[in-house]
C-alpha cells in the first residue's frame with residue numbers, strides 16, 4: 001500500500017486560496033524570466049491587492065535579488081507554517097534563498113519534488129494571485145509544478161522570449177510541448193526588444209500559434225539600477241503591457 005503524503009493536502013489547501021496562478025516559463029535560459037516575474041508583480045499589484053511570488057528556481061534562486069532583498073536579512077517567520085517575506089505592502093515572496101542564504105544546493109529529481117512540495121505545503125500566503133518564477137527548460141521542476149497545478153486548475157502560463165533567433169526557435173518548441181500538455185497560456189511576453197522589428201518577430205510568431213501577444217519589455221542598459229525599489233520606476237516604460245496582461249487574466253478569471 002502506498003503511504004499518503006500529508007504535504008499534498010497542505011499544498012492544495014494553500015494553493016486553493018489563489019484566484020489565479022501564473023507560472024513564468026521559457027525553454028531558453030537568460031531571456032529575462034526572473035526580471036519579467038518581478039516586473040509583472042509590480043504591474044499586477046496596481047490592480048490586484050496582494051501579489052504572492054514563488055521562486056521555483058531551486059538551484060539558482062535570484063528573484064529576491066531583482067526584488068531588492070538581501071538573503072542574509074530575510075528572516076524565517078513561523079506561524080502555523082512559514083510566512084513569505086514581505087517585499088512591500090503589496091508583494092510577498094517565498095524562495096529557497098530564505099533557507100539557504102546565497103548557497104546553491106544541487107538537487108536530483110526526487111529532491112526537486114520534495115523541496116517544491118515542502119515549500120508549497122508550509123507557506124502561508126496572503127495574496128490572491130501567485131506568480132511563479134521557474135528555471136530555464138522543461139525540467140523536473142516544471143513537470144512537478146504542472147502536475148501540482150493541474151490539481152488546482154487555476155493556472156495560466158506566461159512564456160518569455162527575446163527576439164533572438166535561437167530564443168524564438170526554443171519558444172516554439174516550448175509552445176508545442178505545452179499545447180500537448182493541454183495547459184492554458186496567458187500569452188507570450190517579449191523581452192530585451194530594441195526595435196519595432198524585434199517586436200514584430202515575436203508578435204508574428206505568437207499569431208502563428210494563436211497565442212496572445214502580451215507586448216515587449218524594452219532592452220534597458222544597466223538594468224541592475226532598476227532592481228528593488230526602483231523597479232516601480234520601470235513601469236512607465238511598460239505601460240502598454242498593463243492592459244494586455246490584465247485583459248488576458250480577466251478573460252480567464254471572468255472578472
Ligand SMILES: Nc1ncnc2c1ncn2[C@@H]1O[C@H](COP(=O)(O)OP(=O)(O)OP(=O)(O)O)[C@@H](O)[C@H]1O
Nearest residue numbers: 029030031032033034035136192217218219220223
Ligand atoms: N529588459 C532587459 N534589458 C536589459 N537586461 C535585461 C532585461 N531583462 C533581463 N535583463 C538581464 O539579463 C540577464 C538575464 O535575466 P534573468 O536572470 O531575468 O533571465 P532568466 O530567464 O531568469 O535567466 P535563467 O534562465 O538563468 O533563470 C540578467 O542579467 C538581467 O538583469
Ligand SMILES: [Mg+2]
Nearest residue numbers: 033034057134
Ligand atoms: Mg531566472
